[in-house]
Amino acid sequence: MASQGALNTLNKEVANYGLLFVKLHNYHWYINGPHFFTYHEKLEELYNLVAELYDDVAERLLMNDGEPFATMKEYLEHSTLKEGDRHAETEQMIKDIINDFKQIRQEMQDAMEKFEDGDEAIEDTFVSHIERLEKEIWMMSAALGKKTKL
Template sequence: MNKLEQLLNKEVSNFAVLYTKLHNYHWYVKGPYFFQLHEKFEELYNEATEFYDEFAERILMIGGKPVATLKQSLELATIEEASGLETKDEMIKVIISDYKQINQELLEGLGIAEELDDDVTADLFTTTRASLQKHIWMLSELLK
């Protein structure tokens, strides 16, 4: 498995974990801003599903094999599952932290993709980073 495939698989794993975490938060958020966060978490897990699929399909396009089990995803992911005990503010902080982690990994991957003249993967990393950075900004505003 080459370095680019490894990085893509790490992000497939992260988006699998993130998808489940965002569902957890969607189901268990309480208190002020319940309606807004319930809807936002749904929007975010739908987007995570799209990224999950796009990254896995990119691996297939470059001749690799995407991670396809929860066990493998948990082993490779650099973010952690939700505990189910987080407060509203903790949920937001964890998502921001996860997005920052993935954003940084995608930046590293962007360099690798550019070295390989793989503009399609570089574009995938760039557009994903743009979306994550917007969410980081918007979610951070909720904590002020």
Template sequence: MNPSLQEALNKQVANWSLLYTKFHNYHWYVQGNTFFELHQKFEELYHEADSTLDELAERLLAIGGKPVATFPDILANTSLQEASGNERSEQMVQQIVNDFEQITNELRDGIQLANEANDDPTADLLTGILTKIEKHSWMFGAYLGNE
């Protein structure tokens, strides 16, 4: 049992809990000429967030940790910001890119902690999540016209 690895996993549980809610918010409130494509993409993302959240929480339980599971604990442990509810579609996408950048850095740190603890299953889990995040970041960057 590695307390700092458990903390890193719990931060991701909190982040993915917040993202699950944020993706729903964006799904419900997106407007404009990209409504149909973003509405569908945000739905895909909240389903993915749900699955990712469950995997992280179950891994944390498997290594003796306790995942955060209340809104106050989630908000106290996340490194992300809630949706304001006033974002335009491009701002929604940019915020997701920013969130994914934050999570990417934290996942890399978590992978390092898992490797130091010789916890290959946790390192593999975090690497798989990182792979998905990097693909989403690339796609959303292309959507925004980022080079």
């Protein structure tokens, strides 16, 4: 059986991905400037990725008899991320998304240090998410001309 700590982190990430899905649409719609086409398209790719990861953590929770948060109200209450600002500058939007990806990655990493026997499947889920998040962190950082700092 999975530990309560592992299940709680899974559900926190359901809330984070739920919020991030909306936030990525916000930035997909409102980003502007000379790199509009590049970022508009990239943000669409990211909300599709996040939709996949969001469903993945929720279903992993259901497989462990957990109850994933499933309303906007719950996401706002339990997410550790902030909603997007549609008036933000382009670079700020991308930095914001990089930081959100880093935060989810870090929360999974921290949680795994406290995992117990029975948490192996959740650990596999987190490891696969971390791999995908890190790849995007690297690419978005490169797009801003910055080194990847995890």
